[in-house]
Amino acid sequence: DQQVKQNSPSLSVQEGRISILNCDYTNSMFDYFLWYKKYPAEGPTFLISISSIKDKNEDGRFTVFLNKSAKHLSLHIVPSQPGDSAVYFCAAYGSSNTGKLIFGQGTTLQVKP
């Protein structure tokens, strides 16, 4: 049951360039999306979120875009830094209102110096 999908398992970019991580979802009832970053041997760390009433949310170097008609969101990191190298998870709150998160498979980002 892959309601949240990240089709790119990995992405490699040069330091200073833009990183674009993509995420698709299938359930039109989802109304809040989050991005988490995860380093090895650590738990996921919240990065940025977006409500379905918006199409963009920005926080410093991180911007999330939401295209509801396409059921697609993306995370842009500009400029990318080597410390951004991690696994990035897209997640959505399930429709049950319990706060259950449904995660994508993750994309491993490598930022090369």
Added chain:
Amino acid sequence: EPEVTQTPSHQVTQMGQEVILRCVPISNHLYFYWYRQILGQKVEFLVSFYNNEISEKSEIFDDQFSVERPDGSNFTLKIRSTKLEDSAMYFCASRDRGRRTEAFFGQGTRLTVV
């Protein structure tokens, strides 16, 4: 900065044994969760807990699993009789009031069943 803490960081147990994974959520949070990540797979929801009761559980969370908030600070996940396939990273998370607030995760407990 407040954080979710989990103990132990790594637990090795024999198949069939009981394990208890412990978590201390952020103190003023109201919603508590357990997730797990089998190596190489996605993070999966196990259970949510609010107002001293389970509010939702996944198919994975069968009768072998239970959760408890024995006092005002700890939140535990018990696996009664561990199986090899229970080997995974287990993450505790907590969330403040509000319909759409972000969940904060602990650093995880790596459970290895041998």
